[in-house]
Amino acid sequence: MRRTVLSAAVLAGALALAGCGNGADSGPGTDSGKGSGSGSGSDASKAELSVSASYMPQPVSADMAAGFLTISNQGGAKDELTSVTSDVAGQVTMHSTVGGAMEEKTSFAIPAHGRLVFSSGGNHLMFEQLKRKPEQGQTVTLKLGFARSGPLTVEMPVKSATYNPSTGH
Template sequence: MRRASAALTAGALAGALALTGCSGSGPGSDEAELSVSSPYMPQPVSADMAAGFLTIINKGGAADELTSVTTDVAGQVTLHSTAGGTMTEQSSFAIPAHGRLVFASGGNHLMFEKLKRRPKQGQTVTVKLRFAESGPLTVEMPVKAATYHPSTGH
C-alpha cells in the first residue's frame, strides 16, 4: 500500500512539474519583460525644450516597441534618432527580444517640447513610457547638470 501511495504521489508531482514547465511566463517566455536603467535629463538651457536619455532593457523572449512618452512637464515628448549629425523624429522605436534600446547623447533621444516649467538640477521629472504590447512604465528621471555625461558622472 505504501508503495502504491508513493508511486501516485511521485506521479502527481511529475505531472505538476510538467505542467509548470509548459507555462508561458518567466524568463525566456514569449513576452517582453521591460525595465529602465540610467534615466536622466540634462538641465535645459532653453526655456521651452529639453532632452531626455535612458536605456530600456528587454529580458523577455519577444520584441516590443516604444510608441510614446508623456509627462506633465511638457506639452509633448517626441522620439528622435540621430545619424550622421542629422536628427529625425521617429514614430516608434523597436526593442529587441533579449536586447536593449539606448537613448544617449548624440544618438536616440527624447525631446521634451513646449515645457510648462523648466526643470532644475536636483529635481526629478516623471515620464510614462507606452509600448505596443507591454503595459506602460512610469520612470522618475533625475535632472542633472546641463553638462552631465554618464561616463564621467558630471
Template sequence: MRRRAVLTAGALAAALALTGCSASAADSDSKAARLSVSSPYMPQPVSADMAAGFLTITNEGGAGDELTSVSSDVAGQVTMHSTTGGAMAEESSFRIPAHGRLVFRSGGNHLMFEQLKRAPKQGQTVSVKLTFAKSGPLTVEMPVKSATYNPSTGH
C-alpha cells in the first residue's frame, strides 16, 4: 500500500511538472508575434517599370513585430510607402502591433514594385517575400488582378 501511494504521488508530481511546462510554453508562445497575410493582390501595372501591391498582415500574437523589407523576383526592388493627407513617403519599416493589423491598400500604405523585370499580367501570380524584425520571413503569392480591381466589390 505504501508503494502504491509513493507511485501515485510520483505520477501526480510528474503530471504537475509537465502541466507547468506546457503552461509556460503556451505563455511564451502567446508573447510572440503570430503573423499571417490575407487579401494580397497587385493591379495589372499600367507602367512598364512600376507596379503597386496591397495586402493585410495580421498579428494574433501577444508581441509586436516590424515589417523591415519586401522583395520579389519580378522587381529590382520593392519599397514600402505611407500616404497621409495625399502625400506619399517611402518608409524603411512598418510596425505591426500585438493583436493588430498592418493594412496596405489603395490610397494608403502600399508596396511599390520598381524596376520591373517583366510585366505581370492579369491572372498571373507574383511571389513576394516579407521580412520581419523578429519573426521569420513569409512568402506570399500575390495574384495579379485587373488594373481597375476593387477588393470591396471583387471587380
C-alpha cells in the first residue's frame, strides 16, 4: 500500500512538472507520433480516427509514466477508446481528472466530427509496471483499441520531464 501511495505521489509530481495544459491541440505538423487512420473512405456512417500531439514526459519514476495525445474523428459516427497497450509497460490505464481528482476509466467516447484530448491536468494515460524507463529522444509504441474501429499503432516521442506543448519546451 505504501508503495502504491508513493508511486501515485511521484506520478502526481511528474504530471505537475509537465505543466497543466488546457487540452488544446498543439497544432498541425507538430507531432512526430502520428497514428494511421482506421477509415479511408468517405462513409459518413463510420468513424475516421487519427492521432496527433502524442508525447510522454520523461518519467521521474522507474516504474510509472504518463502519456498524452489527441484522437480526432473526422467521420460521421462516434467511437470509443477501449484499451491502450504498450510493450514498455505491464499495463496502461486511462484516467480522467476532474477537480484535481483522478479516476480510472475503462473507456472514453470519441464523438463524430470531434476529438478526445489527453493532456496534462486532464485526461491522461498511465504507463504502469514499466519494463524499462523511457529516456528523452526515444519513442514508445502504443496500440489503441476501439469499440468499432480497427486498432491504431502510435509512436509516442519521449520529451523532457518539463515539456509543455504550448511552449514547445
